[in-house]
Amino acid sequence: QVQLVQSGAEVKKPGSSVKVSCKASGGTFSSYAISWVRQAPGQGLEWMGGIIPMFGIPNYAHKFQGRVTISADESTTTAYMELNSLRSEDTAVYYCARDSRYFDNWGQGTLVTVSS
Amino acid sequence: DIVMTQSPDSLAVSLGERATFNCKSSQSVLYSSNNKNYLAWYQKKPGQPPKLLIYWASTRESGVPERFSGSGSGTDFTLTISSLQAEDVAVYYCQQYFSNLYTFGQGTKLEIK
Numbered sequence: 609q610v611q612l613v614q615s616g617a618e619v620k621k622p623g624s625s626v627k628v629s630c631k632a633s634g635g636t637f638s639s640y641a642i643s644w645v646r647q648a649p650g651q652g653l654e655w656m657g658g659i660i661p662m663f664g665i666p667n668y669a670h671k672f673q674g675r676v677t678i679s680a681d682e683s684t685t686t687a688y689m690e691l692n693s694l695r696s697e698d699t700a701v702y703y704c705a706r707d708s709r710y711f712d713n714w715g716q717g718t719l720v721t722v723s724s
Numbered sequence: 725d726i727v728m729t730q731s732p733d734s735l736a737v738s739l740g741e742r743a744t745f746n747c748k749s750s751q752s753v754l755y756s757s758n759n760k761n762y763l764a765w766y767q768k769k770p771g772q773p774p775k776l777l778i779y780w781a782s783t784r785e786s787g788v789p790e791r792f793s794g795s796g797s798g799t800d801f802t803l804t805i806s807s808l809q810a811e812d813v814a815v816y817y818c819q820q821y822f823s824n825l826y827t828f829g830q831g832t833k834l835e836i837k
Contacts, residue, residue: 714773
């Protein structure tokens, strides 16, 4: 069973960047994809993008293209999501998930608060 | 992008009664070469990550109670809870993975009547 453990909550200023990590254990990290999904307060689930660590080529939702970078380090079995040019609307809980096309294992979530 | 539209936005059902959620995609998510519908359903409770309930439109995830079932094909899909339990109060989302740009529906909030 795959377990995904995310980094802790962050408070950021508008215009800055945040990098959230997702440490995987169990399974073969490089062979499955990891996606990132966020949920803003009172809003629905929103897919941001994903990566297959073995190939290292990320895939991004149009909305986040140019502002998000998703990466993975096979040596530490950790995936990362970096979001730039933060604004208040980016305040949300960010989740990583194992991407089997559907998302069958999830991290616990990381709250990112963007506030001046 | 494929747009997923769920209905209704909210639903109130009595305990022990049936709850039905609808999900419509802006284009078919049925892949003709394998006859599979690329659609999943999730349950989301406050403070918890989403939980996968159904994938391939009708395959129940391991450990999910049998009262949850999925149906539909092409562009129209349904999630059914056959006999509502108190612990089923949550928001339910559909997700398409036919396109490699995944999209979710806006969610349906389930409450007890």
